[in-house]
Amino acid sequence: MSHAAGHGAEMAEAPRAEEELHHHPGPRTYVWIAVILSIITALEVAIYYIPSLSGLLVPFLLAFSAVKFVLVVGYFMHLKFDSPLFKRLFVTGLVLAAIVFFIVLATFFFGAEHPGLTG
């Protein structure tokens, strides 16, 4: 009986222990991520000065910026390896920030008949 109860307690603890165990990358991975981030930053600055790429500058810059963002959040902040709840909390903030952006944008573009509002 007591053995069964003890086994049950172990089973109940198992998910928590699983949550506690975070598999974070090692220093070598962190250095590689930093190298990739440096190369992307150099590419961002380089394409800024290439006139023939001016038409594609904005999509390239946004893509590079997104890759850097994901690498830092995923590896340095360990969001790739931690509980999905942290990811949900952070993404909620990002989505709300995007909503704020579109509301402000809409205020400026559709509120043209109210110059006092949009300056």
Next chain:
Amino acid sequence: MASHATADVGHDYTTTGLNHTKVAMWTFLGSDCLLFGAMISTYLLYRTRTAAGPTPHEIYDIPYTSVSSFVLLMSSLTMVLALAAIQRGDNRGSRVWLLATAFLGMTFIGGQIYEFTTFVEEGLTMSTSPFGSAFFMLTGFHGAHVTVGILMLLSLVGLSLSGKLNQEDSLKVEMIGLYWHFVDIVWIIIFTVVYLIPTE
């Protein structure tokens, strides 16, 4: 990929099984996205309203800001290395990386102070134009975040020197690390949106 396991042993947990300090930190970072989201939106809407003052194209020094961005990116590396060091019980290594992070942060802030001074000398102030207001508010708030981060890093170094920051306290380094990396990702966006994307 090299990996190692670390356990948050001896910390408080919520009913979700997750550390409540970490849940609170991620909630704070999610809410801070709103602050910077609002200020980046404002900058994008006002960046062409330069009145009689200088335009972004006239005033930005891209090579200089690129170096600042590189410095802040590298501070994220030193921060995560400080965390890795304390998690494996290397207190001295952790102190060295924390000091390196604080030093890189101070270098970034020094660069920002120089940039602001130059802009003011060239005629761009908070009151010159809507562009000036939005620029100084956004980058100034980011600089304030970096400054708070530097103070927290130096506090960690002080705790470590007094023997109050050991392997079992690695969560403190992890939390301040999360804040520091957040400041870095905000700058990744600011560098692209404010400095590199052309106005026209």
